[in-house]
Amino acid sequence: MPVVKDVLEIAKKIKDMEIRGAGAIARAAAKALQIQAEKSQAKTVDEFWNEMKEAAKILYETRPTAVSLPNALRYVMHRGKIAYSSGADLEQLRFIIINAAKEFIHNSENAVKRIGEIGAKRIEDGDVIMTHCHSKAAISVMKTAFDQGKDIKVIVTETRPKWQGKITAKELASYGIPVIYVVDSAARHYMKMTDKVVMGADSITVNGAVINKIGTALIALTAKEHRVWTMIAAETYKFHPETMLGQLVEIEMRDPTEVIPEEELKTWPKNIEVWNPAFDVTPPEYVDVIITERGVIPPSAAIDILKEEFGWALKYREPWED
DSSP states (O other), X not given: OOOOHHHHHHHHHHHTTSSOXXXXXXXXXXXXXXXXXXXXXXXXXXXXHHHHHHHHHHHHTTSTTOTHHHHHHHHHHHHHHHHHHTTOOHHHHHHHHHHHHHHHHHHHHHHHHHHHHHHHTTOOTTOEEEEOSOOHHHHHHHHHHHHTTOOOEEEEEOOTTTTHHHHHHHHHHHTTOOEEEEOGGGHHHHHTTOSEEEEOOSEEOTTOOEEEETTHHHHHHXXXXXXXXXXXXXXXXXXXXXXXXXXOXXXXXXXXXXXXXXXXXXXXXXXXXXXXXXXXXXXXXXXOEEEEXXXXXXXXXXXXXXXXXXXXXXXXXXXXXX
């Protein structure tokens, strides 16, 4: 089934991490489905629906362990599946999918703004904040606090091996916020001057454990040791529904050449393995609160978010699989 070129380009950017961050990935996936629906040349409902499923499958396989991606696809495709099964005609089905994609993107963007408003209430004048990686939701908290006139300073870790911390540091600095940029291994050294830790999440499990960029757990552990509050800013679509059924979250292992350049790696002894996990798991006991667009919750309340969002009746087959 033909998948339009623009969708394939978005899929490649997600896979190559040109599009980064759980929120950005989710919105890009929804936008790709919108583009597929808008540009499809299908002549029948069945042909159109098969194209949509193929596009969703391609997008899903780019980063299957980043829960925001399949959740975005579920949001759009679930609504399309209901319409398709109910006998919608071609233009009705096209409209429903396009509208669902736009709705997801709108809700996602508003969620980040709302999280900023809610989270900023927990930031005090004079706070030094430490953050890791690049999270729009976490950045929204800091920018909103700064907009409220609070005198804050942010310690940003480099976030190897993809250096997402550089993006965060530049974005905050261009907004006027004073930034201190440090290597990842300096996090504990500077925790003693930190008042709060604010980080994002790629995924949150039923028990409130946080899956985020590798290094997050070490920072949260260090904050716990120093009695510094750790706040996780995360949209509700990052909560992982399958963990309600006991599924473990798979940690994505990425290409070793992100750590060691390919040419250099060729000269290394063959008995050296280079492991490059993209994420780690922060236990709920290292997290003080999770800031969502619905409000501030303790990690133990993650199950309530999951029940409200997805209910108990979860299916093993995705809308793009049947």
